[in-house]
Amino acid sequence: MQTLAQHLSSQGIQAPLAQLLTTLADTSKAISHAVRHGALAGVLGATEQENVQGETQKKLDVITNDMLKEALTADSTVRGLASEEEDHIVEVGQSGDFLVCFDPLDGSSNIDINSLVGTIFSVLPAPSGELSEQSFLQAGRQQVAAGYVLYGPSTMLALTTGQGVQLFTLNPETNEYLLTNDAMSISKDTSEFAINMSNQRFWEAPMQTYIADLLLGKIGPREKSFNMRWIAAMVGDVHRVLSRGGLFTYPTDNKNPEKPYKLRLMYEANPMSFLVEQAGGKASTGYETIMDIQPSEIHQRVAVILGSANEVDACLEYHGQDYSEEPSL
């Protein structure tokens, strides 16, 4: 089995990007260790702080953010970073080639129940000139690499540099990432979907109708039964989609009119969309392709519908229809 270093060299990845990906992978090993020792080290539970998005930070949100920030600051290839847990962008060097956007601990509400969590990262080219938030506001299409690390029964790293998606598994004996799947591929069709059903009454008409039709199963217009899963950590749900197909969505809702979307574009939706597209799937908001969105701010949120290509298309058909005449469900 190839190590990560052997794989990067066999793919012809240039030295600066290989260095950055190695930094991210090495830091994820330390995060995996910290997550595993959470209860023993007394770092489960919440802090008394909120992040810029008004969410109470878990202790491990702060710890893992600091670990990544420290490692990326020490890496000469990094010009700047943006994180879910940082109010503003952080300039870390004068001359690095890359900007890194990350969610240090995704699914952190799972941390106290010993369930799946992960780290998500997106690598963008650093434009020349002075660094500002504007430098980061590049469409997902500009990403040079993206990936996630899943801290589950095994620690796994899914990575794309635009040449398919490779999956590495951390060998706990040697603390080395080994290539365990050299071409993750999402089946075109699926009979599994993932959505937080408790928000049903807050969805727009297209999503209401689409999910209602899935739930009708064989007796509905889709004429087949669907199963449902919800891990409450995007990283876990997307890993399942990459592993065995499926549709994952966190759609627009009107629960809080000031916050119609949950997932963040720069460090959740874009990197996951890059992985999903590279594995043969699709990722959309319902109305536009996620990776084509021109971002307007670093913590911007978007609706996400991603996964098996034919199922995403089926869902998008519902978004192309006019519901103005129909009574709401």
Ligand SMILES: O=P(O)(O)OC[C@H]1O[C@](O)(COP(=O)(O)O)[C@@H](O)[C@@H]1O
């Ligand atoms: O609480 P809900 O509605 O189940 O939402 C779960 C979603 O929120 C998130 O946990 C947000 O991520 P963070 O934990 O990084 O804030 C996603 O990973 C997940 O898909």
Ligand SMILES: [Mg+2]
């Ligand atoms: Mg997250």
Ligand SMILES: [Mg+2]
């Ligand atoms: Mg997070």
